[in-house]
Amino acid sequence: MATNRLGVGFVGAGFITREFHAATFERIRDADVTGVMNPTVSKAEAVADACREAGSGDPIATGDVRELVAHEDVDAVWVTSPNHTRVETVEAIVEEVQQGGADLAGIAMEKPLARTVGEAQRIVDLVEGTDLNHAYLENQVYMPGVDRMKELLWDSAEGAGRPYLARSAEEHAGPHSSWFWDPERQGGGVLSDMMCHSHKVNRHLLSRPGEDDLEPIAVTCDISTLKWGRDDYAAELAEEYDVDYHESPGEDYASASVFYETPEGDLVVGEATNSWCFVGSGLRITIELLGPEYSGTINTLESGTDVFFSDRAAEGAGYVVEKQAADRGQMPVLPQEGATYGYLDQNEHVVSAFRAGENAREDLRDGLDVAKLVAASYLAAERGERVDFDDADLADYVPEPARGEFAAGPAGVER
Numbered sequence: 001m002a003t004n005r006l007g008v009g010f011v012g013a014g015f016i017t018r019e020f021h022a023a024t025f026e027r028i029r030d031a032d033v034t035g036v037m038n039p040t041v042s043k044a045e046a047v048a049d050a051c052r053e054a055g056s057g058d059p060i061a062t063g064d065v066r067e068l069v070a071h072e073d074v075d076a077v078w079v080t081s082p083n084h085t086r087v088e089t090v091e092a093i094v095e096e097v098q099q100g101g102a103d104l105a106g107i108a109m110e111k112p113l114a115r116t117v118g119e120a121q122r123i124v125d126l127v128e129g130t131d132l133n134h135a136y137l138e139n140q141v142y143m144p145g146v147d148r149m150k151e152l153l154w155d156s157a158e159g160a161g162r163p164y165l166a167r168s169a170e171e172h173a174g175p176h177s178s179w180f181w182d183p184e185r186q187g188g189g190v191l192s193d194m195m196c197h198s199h200k201v202n203r204h205l206l207s208r209p210g211e212d213d214l215e216p217i218a219v220t221c222d223i224s225t226l227k228w229g230r231d232d233y234a235a236e237l238a239e240e241y242d243v244d245y246h247e248s249p250g251e252d253y254a255s256a257s258v259f260y261e262t263p264e265g266d267l268v269v270g271e272a273t274n275s276w277c278f279v280g281s282g283l284r285i286t287i288e289l290l291g292p293e294y295s296g297t298i299n300t301l302e303s304g305t306d307v308f309f310s311d312r313a314a315e316g317a318g319y320v321v322e323k324q325a326a327d328r329g330q331m332p333v334l335p336q337e338g339a340t341y342g343y344l345d346q347n348e349h350v351v352s353a354f355r356a357g358e359n360a361r362e363d364l365r366d367g368l369d370v371a372k373l374v375a376a377s378y379l380a381a382e383r384g385e386r387v388d389f390d391d392a393d394l395a396d397y398v399p400e401p402a403r404g405e406f407a408a409g410p411a412g413v414e415r
Helices: 015-024 041-054 065-070 083-098 117-128 144-160 190-206 231-241 343-355 364-383
Strands: 006-011 031-037 060-062 076-079 106-110 133-137 165-171 215-224 253-261 267-275 284-291 294-299 306-309 329-332
Touching (some): 006 065, 006 343, 015 041, 015 343, 031 041, 031 065, 041 060, 076 083, 083 106, 106 343, 117 364, 133 343, 133 364, 144 190, 144 284, 144 294, 190 253, 190 284, 215 364, 253 364
Parallel strands (some): 006 031, 006 076, 076 106, 165 267
Antiparallel strands (some): 215 253, 253 267, 284 294, 306 329
16 A cells, blocks of 8 residues: 555445545545546546545546556545446456556445346456455445344343344335436346345344354245336436336335344344335335344434424425435434444445455455345246245346346236
8 A cells, every 4th residue: 555544546426425435534544535436527526526625535536447546546446336337347447456557455346246146256256366355335234223233132142042033124215316227237126226235234133243154045025116117207217317117117116035044953034125115204224133032123214313394494404314305394314324324334444454454344255145145036026936045046147127027016916
C-alpha cells in the first residue's frame, strides 16, 4: 500500500455508494476515499465532491476502471456497479493487477456477487488467481442488532439447544434504477436483488458463533408478480424506466425456505420473504431467530424516533429513510441509517482485514455460496417442487425471469 492508510476506490456511484458506502468513511479510521469511477462521470464527481465536503478524502473522479485502479492512491476497490457489468469489471481489474498496472491490497464486491453461479464462480476464480485479498459486502450480517441478538440467544443455546428457525424479510416499494427492473441485466427480480440478503443472514444466525457449520440440503420457493405487472403500474415502469413488465416481467414477491443439516444431524430452517410491493414508511427489514426456549426479533422501522409532517407543511420531509414512499405524515427516523443496516461495521472490518493482509470475515466464496442458494431457489420455483441441493445442477442455470421465460403467476399453481 502507498501509505499506512487504506485508499479506497469505488467502482460505481449509484445510490448504494452515495448514501451508504461513501458516507461510512466519515467515521472509519485508517482509510480515505481516493477515487470514484462511474461511466457517467458526473455521478462520480458528485460522490467525490460529497467525500471532500465530509472530510473523508480527496478522490479522483473517472469513467475508466483501469485509470481508477492504476492511481497511486487507490489501494483497494469496492465494486458496487450493476450486476451485468460485474464479470467484465473484475476481468479488467485483475488484468491490470497481473500486468503490473495496479498495486492493490484487496477487492470488495457488493451483493449479489453475480447474476448466476457460473458468473460468481468466474469472479472467484479470477480473484483467487491473484494475491488480492477479498471481501463479500453483505451488510446485514454486520448489523449491530443482528450481532447482539445472535450473541444473546446463542448464550441460551448452550443450555436449551441451538436455534432451529430463522426468518428474514426485506421489503420496499421498488428499486432506484432502471437496470434493477430489467430481469436480464439484473439476473431476475426481487429474489436476486434481496433474497441474497435474507439467505445469508438466516444462515449466519443459525450457524454456531465463529463457524459456518450448516450444510444446505433442500430448498423450496415460490415467486410471483403481484403489483408491478398490473396495467397501471407496468405503464409507470415503462414510462420511468423503459422496461416492459408485460413482455419481460421479473418477480416482485418471493418466498423460500432453506433446510440445513447441523453437525449433529438435526434439521434447521431459514425462511426468507422479500418484495418490491411493500407500501409503508420505507425499507423494512425484519429478522427473527427462534430456539427451544428463546426468540429474538428485529424490525428496522421500529427505531424509537419518529417525525410528523402535516399536509400544510411548505415542503415535504425530504430524505428520512431509504425507499420512503411519502413525504408527509408520521415516519420513523433511523438516526444512523447506514450503521443500523450494518454498512459502518462492515466497511470498518473490511478496511482492517485488507490493512492486515487478510480476507474479510465474509469473502467472495461466501458470495458464491449465496449465489448457489439464490439459483436453487429460482430452480425450485420454476419446477414447483422442493429441490435437493446436492442434486441440483446450478453451474449453468439461468433463472427463468432472466431468460425472459417467466409467466408472472405463482409457479406450479393451475388456474
